[in-house]
Amino acid sequence: MIKKTLIVLFVILSNYMFGQQKKFQINGAARGYFFSNELNIDESLDTITTRKANYGHTLLDMGVNLFPNDNTEVLAMFRIRNELGGFWGGGVSFDVRQLSLKGVAADVVRYELGDIDLKMTPYTLFNYQEEGVINEGDVFSLRRDIVHYDMFYNPDNSWRMQGAKANFGLEFNGLIKSLDVKTFITRQRATDGILEPERLFGGGTIKLVQSDNLSLAFNTVNIFDLEGTIPDSIQYKNNVHTFNLNYSKNLNEKIKLDFKSEAGVSNARYINYADNRAPESMNDWFYDVAVVSNFKGKNTSITLGYKDVGADFLSPGAQTKRINYSKFPALYQQITNDATGRQISYSDVISGNTENSFKISEELMPYYAAYNNSNPYGLATPNRKGVYAEFQRTDSVKFKNSFVKTALLTQSRGTGTNEKKNFFLIEAGTDVYLNDFLGWKKQIKLDLGLRYENTSRGGEVFEVVSLNSTFVDLGLSYELVESFDILVGAKIWSVKGNEFNNDRNQFNNIVNFNVVNYGFNENTYAAGLRYRFSDKNILSAQYQINNIKHTTGVNPDYGISQFTFLYSLLF
Amino acid sequence: MKKIILYLATILLIFSCRKEDSETFDGPNLNDLFGEFSIIQDITVNSNTVNFPVDNNVYFSGELSKNTSWIIDLKGQTSGANRKLTGTDRIISIDNATWDGGANTFPGFGLETVFVEISFPSEDNSVILYDTIQVTGSKIDDGILITSFENGVGTKWSNFNQTTVAGGITCGDGNAAKGNCYYGFNGTVGWDWAIGSVMIQDDNNDFGLPANASNLYFNMAFKPIENIGAQNTFIQFWFDEDENGDGVFDPATEDRFIYEYWYQDTGWSLISYKYADIQFDVDGNQVATNGNGLPEPGKLFSINVFYLANKANGNAKAYIDHLIFTTNKPYTP
Incomplete structure (x- = not known):
């Protein structure tokens, strides 16, 4: 009798448990990261800088997803971080990393509040990739992913912001197939009550879909300061409005053509600024049109496009850089006996020792022309026009993700002279599965990436520009035994030439030019081991050497070697 | 395909009408910052004798290779009066280098010979030009x-x-x-x-x-x-x-x-x-x-x-x- 009663209770309880809506879910990440750095510089140049710097941390991101009802989800993620070497609470921080609430209202409107990810088009709101990534190998991406995770640099190029967003869609049976509406409002800056007014950033997209082949979208993003949040009446406003028109057509059974376009205007205003350098208004426009030929069944496409982005086109949501190259790196900020400020090296980029943007900037941030001079602000880089082309093959037997991109651009308006700069850019990359060539069962993958950029300007002797930048991105991963990989990689920069770097004021006007003569080879080599407990759980140890040798004789040669140990878990 | 090409050509035509900004550029003039300095057209005074009540003023004219600072220093031989005309424009003309006979401060110019010295302080090793003006009539005060x-x-x-x-x-x-x-x-x-x-x-x-x-x-x-x-x-x-x-x-x-x-x-x-x-x-x-x-x-x-x-x-x-x-x-x- 007792046995029967237990069986009945078990069945009832099971039915109850499995019949209920899931109430919560736990996710997050855990990490242990250790760095051992050593500065390599000639003793005759530097006798004062401490050569070794070790640091590390462990952390836990604990996220709880609550589902109070069928249409609502609440996410709270806390971060506990402990710096290695801090005992009994020393060096421990406890933060709220993420807090958001999302759901569906009336089964129609999806909404999200709190920490939200936002992305629109490359000309309105887009968090574009930092420099030095051309089909990057695992030995580097493994560590870059950590930086991206911490800064919320998501693979979809979205920006993490705080505010609210909502979207809904309507479907029709007539001329229009569907209407999608997305809107958002975020807080970019809280007022200090004295000088800086409260700043908001909002916008959205209305997309009309006529058919699978034709769609038209209107996009708008707007930065605006709130009146009355400071005693002064200054206000900064920036509006960007664009249209997307996409059209597809099957040319024949083998080729499908996609016509893609975006065009729009920007308007920046500095209202009631006492500073007479502040322009009352800056307006400009852009367009970008492209035809993509898709070769069916061959996973291949060829793109041919033309763009013209005005010199005064200002779209902070799309032009903010991830890395501020005007800031010194966090590690070895000054070197040599003269305590010279150290320019950011690529070792700093990989390790996250740079100042990274966590919100959009209304100022065009300084960039490093040696790494990227043709498109330093992504596709929305102002003062660029010209043709571009792209060949892409997503999959083949032995080569995967192959691409060749090229662009031939020129300035719309000269800088410091009527002569205009010309830019030639070519990027190529592919993944080569050597095991397919060799007939091995264990995967051995070679990541190849190449970037070449040339900047030139003619004219009088004093205004001539000639800058060449070559970048080779190599990676190799070999699965020695199951789930255990050997990783090696190299990033090789070779830069030579001169450039007049723009020195802009806070209103984005060029006020001076910094003449720079580049001449250096920067090589970063890395090798390591990785054990994959699962796709989301790895253990890795790496050694990396970064060397910079200058040919100009102005800057000191030095290197940074780095040993890292990383345990990473996503759950 | 023809239609698509036609559409594309139309759109490109519409948008490719951006006004070419060949006469303007962003930022300071590179020629002014880094160009070589030279005097393209000699800097001269329109008259070496001036009677201010009649002539009202004298002016200098000339052309430089770049915008750079220049000083035209006028000194009275007898009075010691001094007047400095300064500018940064590449073109020196009646618009920016006119002397009405006045001094920067007391003493004022009398009927005397005025020594003229023209220099370019931002240009290393640049020439210094000299000239004289004879004042035969002092300026009439406005007051x-x-x-x-x-x-x-x-x-x-x-x-x-x-x-x-x-x-x-x-x-x-x-x-x-x-x-x-x-x-x-x-x-x-x-x-x-x-x-x-x-x-x-x-x-x-x-x-x-x-x-x-x-x-x-x-x-x-x-x-x-x-x-x-x-x-x-x-x-x-x-x-x-x-x-x-x-x-x-x-x-x-x-x-x-x-x-x-x-x-x-x-x-x-x-x-x-x-x-x-x-x-x-x-x-x-x-x-x-x-x-x-x-x-x-x-x-x-x-x-x-x-x-x-x-x-x-x-x-x-x-x-x-x-x-x-x-x-x-x-x-x-």
Whole structure:
């Protein structure tokens, strides 16, 4: 009798448990990261800088997803971080990393509040990739992913912001197939009550879909300061409005053509600024049109496009850089006996020792022309026009993700002279599965990436520009035994030439030019081991050497070697 | 396919109409920052002889290879007067390099030879150009001249000098701030700060000044020579107004505004202030007078220039010159 009663209770309880809506879910990440750095510089140049710097941390991101009802989800993620070497609470921080609430209202409107990810088009709101990534190998991406995770640099190029967003869609049976509406409002800056007014950033997209082949979208993003949040009446406003028109057509059974376009205007205003350098208004426009030929069944496409982005086109949501190259790196900020400020090296980029943007900037941030001079602000880089082309093959037997991109651009308006700069850019990359060539069962993958950029300007002797930048991105991963990989990689920069770097004021006007003569080879080599407990759980140890040798004789040669140990878990 | 190409061509045509900005560029001119400096067209003066009342001005013209700072330095051979014309424009012309005969400060230019030196301070090892201009007529001042002491003592003037002080008009020694003559005080007064004064009154009791005090400036040249230094030398101006228009100033019932000016250097200086301001002291407080307390230049009866110096410092010496009223702006020598 007792046995029967237990069986009945078990069945009832099971039915109850499995019949209920899931109430919560736990996710997050855990990490242990250790760095051992050593500065390599000639003793005759530097006798004062401490050569070794070790640091590390462990952390836990604990996220709880609550589902109070069928249409609502609440996410709270806390971060506990402990710096290695801090005992009994020393060096421990406890933060709220993420807090958001999302759901569906009336089964129609999806909404999200709190920490939200936002992305629109490359000309309105887009968090574009930092420099030095051309089909990057695992030995580097493994560590870059950590930086991206911490800064919320998501693979979809979205920006993490705080505010609210909502979207809904309507479907029709007539001329229009569907209407999608997305809107958002975020807080970019809280007022200090004295000088800086409260700043908001909002916008959205209305997309009309006529058919699978034709769609038209209107996009708008707007930065605006709130009146009355400071005693002064200054206000900064920036509006960007664009249209997307996409059209597809099957040319024949083998080729499908996609016509893609975006065009729009920007308007920046500095209202009631006492500073007479502040322009009352800056307006400009852009367009970008492209035809993509898709070769069916061959996973291949060829793109041919033309763009013209005005010199005064200002779209902070799309032009903010991830890395501020005007800031010194966090590690070895000054070197040599003269305590010279150290320019950011690529070792700093990989390790996250740079100042990274966590919100959009209304100022065009300084960039490093040696790494990227043709498109330093992504596709929305102002003062660029010209043709571009792209060949892409997503999959083949032995080569995967192959691409060749090229662009031939020129300035719309000269800088410091009527002569205009010309830019030639070519990027190529592919993944080569050597095991397919060799007939091995264990995967051995070679990541190849190449970037070449040339900047030139003619004219009088004093205004001539000639800058060449070559970048080779190599990676190799070999699965020695199951789930255990050997990783090696190299990033090789070779830069030579001169450039007049723009020195802009806070209103984005060029006020001076910094003449720079580049001449250096920067090589970063890395090798390591990785054990994959699962796709989301790895253990890795790496050694990396970064060397910079200058040919100009102005800057000191030095290197940074780095040993890292990383345990990473996503759950 | 033809349609697509047609659409594309149409759109490209629409958008490719961006105005080519070939005449403008962003940022400072690279030629100005880094271009080589040279004089493309010689810098010359339009006339080496000038009679300012007739010619009004002279001007320089020339062309440089870049925008850079230039200084045209004019120095009077006799007076020592100086005028600097400066600019940064590549083109030097009547628009930016015109000389109206005036000086930067006192002393002013007389009928003399003026040495011209043209230099380019931002350009290393650049040439310095020299020239001369002969002034045959001095510029006419824009204002109401009270006196430049060129015509001697007026019939209604009076003066005061301590017994040990020599005070009076001197001409022809080349020390005047403007013209040929000036008024000087020189003597040792060990018992008092008061050295001497000269009271200037119009022959017809009418200086011809406008009624509005708020845009009227009083100007005078002053040069302390001995007994100088901080808190040692000052000038008092007494502005006496005949408020009832009876041709007599009565200090018991009418306004006497007293304005003090302290100066510690030894060169000629331009004293210039708004007539409306004489009703306030240095702290901005209203001064006490015996009339209606309102500065009324149309009723100005006399100006008394009173020189004072520290009695403990031995001999005191100073010159004054060129008392003139101007409207809307201070006098330019």
